[in-house]
Every structure is written in structure tokens, then in C-alpha cells.
Amino acid sequence: MTEVLLIVGILTAIFVGYNIGGSTTGPAFGPAVGANVITKLMAAGLMSIFFFVGAWTIGPNVVDTLGNELVHTTDIFTMRSNVAVLFFIGGALFVGNYAGVPASTSMTAVGAIAALGLATGELNWSVLGEIVVWWIVAPIIGFWVAGVVGRYFYPRINEWVAIEANRDGRQMITVDRSGAVPRLQFQENATRREITGAFVVVAIGCLMGFSSGTSNIANAIAPIYGTGALEMGTLILIGGAAVAIGCFTIARRTLDTLGNDITNLPLTAAIVVAVISSTIVIVLSSIGVPASFVVIATMSIIGLGWGRATRTTTLSDARRGEETRVSVGALTAEEEGEQAPRIGEEEPEDIPKASDLFDPSTTARVILMQNVVPIISTVGAYLTFRFVPLFGF
Template sequence: MLIIMAFIIAFFFAMNIGASGGAAAMGVAYASGSIKNKNIALILCGICIVIGSVVAGDKVTKTISSGIAPQTIFTVEVVVVTLIAATLSLFIANMLGIPLSTSEITIGAVAGVGIAFEMLYIQQLVLIIMFWFIVPVVAFGISYVTGKGILSFTKRRPHIEAKWKKPLTFLVILAACAEAFSAGMKNVANAIGPLVSANLLGMQDAALYGGLFVALGAFLLGRKVLETNGKKITSFTLLEGIAISTTSAALVITGALYGLPLPITQITTSSIIGIGSAKNGAAVLKKGIVVQMLKVWFAAPFLSMVIAYVLVKVFIQSDFYAVAIVVAVFLATIGLISLVQSIRQERRSIHENGGGI
């Protein structure tokens, strides 16, 4: 029964991965008008994801399955816990329409399990987290500089895109397909890595089945994220679309070849924000959707880590004292946040009304 549950949760997680990371990969092609139909964008995305997973998804799968915590701790029960923690975090983000990195929440869940068992490869985890911070900044920088170059070029040749529209449209779609391919290389591992850890699936079968469910999720659940990445952050031209997708695909594919589960959603979104900043200055960084994404990106790995830790302590180790501490910390945090908000509201009231209580 637990084995069946592990597969159900893993494939449901894979579908949510498709909705988040997969759909984000096609956001540029959709926003630039290269692909006007959402269904076509998501179908094309799904095909490229499956190819990426089957052809080159093994190195990141190995990292997820045995590079963060010892493979020996991943029994079927632990796999179920890991997948539940990651799936819940991602499902919440998808319902909010926020493009979220599945790598971050999966690594967070695996780290939570490792902490619960006091068996964690801290050096490898720290290395991965360092790249989570560095690579999106690099993507932003590359896109910002490229965006400035494109602006300068199009000012001198304002009719270049109209003249070369068909070739540029093809290049945008090709770059988006490369980005979806890179998503398949590393995103599918987030769902099926735990199954491989418990020897429930071989590497090739896991890549194929995982890729198919990620593709299905992109088509069925990916419309909100496609709209967020494609329309709500900023608008861009064909040349800018090529720059964004090429930058994201190159960085993610390079990382995947070294087994690094880089956050493709953050990288793509950072590239989009870089282009937006090149055109509109810092105003794009103040948009509500950008601020909301930054908050979710920061909180999600910790959320999945805490969920995984608590589930292990309750259902596997029956350590309710540790759970009580986690609950106490959670309640204290909520209380402090509420207190800070009350103080700010009171100060605002004093400032507006000119008096105290």
C-alpha cells in the first residue's frame, strides 16, 4: 500500500513540477507572441521536457537520490514523507500562480529528512545553496547587460524585428524549447529521485515515466504560471525573448551536466526581471508580483524542510517532543509577526491622528 502511495504522490508531484517549472520555460515564447496559443506552448513544452529527462536527466537524479542524505535512510515510508512535504509546498505555490523552483523545495524536503535522522551531507547542501543564490544573480546580470545592448541596437535599427520577424520568431521558439529541455534534465529528478533512492524504480524507467507526468502537468495545470511569467512581470520583444531563454537554458544545462539542481524557475524569472530593469529601471523590482515571488522563494524551502522533519518525527520516529518544539517556534514566530504589525499600525495611527491611546 505504501509503495502505491509513493508512486501516486511522486507522479502528482511530477504534474505540479510541470505546472511550475515546465510552464515557466515557455513563458517567454508566449509573452513575446512567438506562440500565441497557450495549449500549443504547453504541448511543445511537454515534448521537450520528456526528451530532456530521458536523454540527460540521470546526473541530477543521482544528486537528489543520494547526494544530500545517505541513500540507506530512504525507506518507502521516508520516500512518502519526502514527497508529501515537497508536493504540499509546490501545490500551494501553484494555487497562488507563483513560479516556484521544485529543486529548492525537494532539496528542502530531503534536508528535513536528513536532519530528522541526523544524517546530512552538509558540505554538498551548502554548495548547492550557494549556487541557488549565485546563478539567478548571474542570470539577472547577463540579461540586464544584454537588454541594454538590445535597446541600443534597436534604437539604431528600429525596423530590425519587423524585417526579420519570422527568423526571430523561430529562434525564440527554439530557445524556449532548449529551456524546456533543460527543465526535463533536472526537474524530473525532483519527483522521481526519492523513488530511485528507495530502489522502487530504475534510472531510465524513472526518467521516462517522470517526464511523461511532468509534461501532463504542464499541459493541465500550467496556465497560471505561464501567464505570470509571460505577462505579469514585464513585456518584451523577440530579441529580448531570445536573450532570456538562451541565458536560462545555458545556465541550467551547464549545472545539470555537473549534477547541480539549479532553480530554473528563479533563473528564468531573474532573466525576465533583468530585461525589464534594463528597459524600465528599478520600477520593475517594485511590482507586487515580483515582491510576492521573492517572499515565496525564500519561504518555500524552509516550509518543505519543516514539513518533512515533522512528518518523520511523528510517523516514523514517534518523537513528539521535537514536534512540540517546532510547533512552539512556529507559534512564537506568528506571535512576533503579529506584534510587529500591531506596533506599526499603532505608530501609523499616532502619526495620522496626532495622539496616542
């Protein structure tokens, strides 16, 4: 019976990994795919590789936190409870993926495991408190770092990088398989600067894939690891393979949402947000804290837009009480490569509104689902472990 439950648990973990691949590929490579820099197939391949590298190197720290520290005793991680926990994690993420929305996998997984601990009286409140504190602090850090970049550095970065979205439907980077050895092929007449910009966008996607692996691999394998039934390395291999399947299949929906539907976020802004958010996630993963990239990235976008909008007001004007009309749409104030005016030279009327940057209906759907998915996982798991006799303790 134990062997059967282990097999079911592994299959459920694969289902979770499959949905993690679907929900995390969009945030990582949506900008590159939406700008026609690379194909969805290439994005899936790169995501699979760099997710695994992150999972293998830093990921074990987060696996240990969720599998050993979030609850007082790992005795509650029975094979039966593992199947239930992973079912609620994977099921909730599947709801988000079906809606084309990349939900927070970390919040979804922590919610399900915490629900198990709460229902059994074994929840380690100090560890949960530390995780929640970082969930609050990390987005604030992202906001302020992005705000400083937006006010003092973003226009210069935008002028230097000059990455423009390729809207003719052809990918900037493709793979030529006509020869014995596949090689990269660039769009005809592409300039060196355009090629460099394309590589920057792809490299940032790879960084995001790595950061996702450091934090999200635990969401698929931590409950099974807590039982001691399988070694860490074996579980990471299984989880990485499952994520790759999700990258090549269901991730197409979130790539469309993040690459085309939700926002007209300039590629330069997407790069800045990705670097800030990925760095924060990697740092938190290194100390064993599962971080929500989606929430951090959202606050970083708001901070970057706020910082860019404050360039209409100098510090001396601010001291005199002059107000600044803050708008995330400020990120579209200039085209890629355009020289930005100095601080204080712009008028507030020159700053676009946020509605010029975000599609309201899609944004509302994304925000709604990002809250609904963790709630489904947490509430469903708690009610199951608390009131269903089959899973009672």
C-alpha cells in the same frame, strides 16, 4: 505492505511531476504565449517533449545527486519516508501553482530531502554546501553575463531580432489539421522577419524546457530511485508523463502570470535572459547540481537592465566619478528593431523606471511565494520526520 507503499510512492511522485509541469511551463513559454506567437496547447506539447529529452539525457546526473549523494546512506529512503518527502514537495509546489506563481522546484525538493537527512542525522553537509554555493554563485554569474550583454550587445540584438508582440489576439503560429498530415500555418500577411522572430521565441522556449528537464526530473523521482525499487529509465518515463499532464492542465495559470501579468519585459530581453539562464542550468545539471532557474532568470533580468542603463555613461565618465541611474526599466528604452544610440549619447532621463516594466503587486506576490514554497517543504518535512512517530527512525 511494501508493494502498497511503492504504489503510493509512485502516485505521489506523479503528483509532484504534475506540479513541476505546472510551475515550469510558464517560465519557458510564457513570453511566446503572452505575445500570441503560439497557443497554450502548443506550448504544453512542446514543453512535454523537450522536458522529457532533457530528463532522459542529462537528468540522471541530478537524480543521482539527490537520490544517492545528498544523504550519507540511502537506507533512510524507505517507502514510508518517500511518500512523506514527495508529499511535501508536491504539496508545496501545488500551493505555488494554485497562486499562479512558478516556484523553484529545485529548492523545494532539496529542502525536503535535506530535512529528512537532518532529522535522521544522515545529511551530507558537504554535498548540501556545494549545492548552496552554486545557488549563490549561479545567479551572480547570470547577473554579470547579462550585464555585459546589456551594456555592449543588447541594443544591437534588439535591433537585429526585431520581435514584436502580436496584440490582435491571433496566434502567429498555429497547426492546420484539415489535411491528412498536420502542418504549421502562419498568420496571414506575416513577413519573413516576423516568422523568423516567432521561431526564435519558440526555440528559446524549447531550450528552456530541455534545461528544466535536466534539473527538475530529479525532484519527482530521486527519493524512489534512492530505494532501488525501480530503475532510472522507468522512473523517468513515469515522471515525464506526469509532467506532461501538468503542462496540459494547471500550467495555464502560470502561463498567464508569466506571459501577461508580471511584466512588460520585451521579447528580445526575454530571449536573452532565457538563453543565459538555460545555459547555466544545463551546465550545472551536467555536473549533478540541481539549479534554480527562477532565481537565475530573475538576477539575469536585473543584470540585463543594469547593463542597458549603464550605456548612458562611458568608461571615461565613470572614472571621473559620474554616477549612472540604474533601472531595469532601461530594457524598454527602445522598441524592437529600433536603432540604439551609442554609449554615452543618452541622458539618464531617457531611461524608464523599473515600475514601467514590472507590475508591483504581481511582482511582490511572485517574490513572496517563491520564498514561501521552499520553506513550507523544508520545515514541514523536518517537523514530520523529527517529531511524528510514524516517520521516526
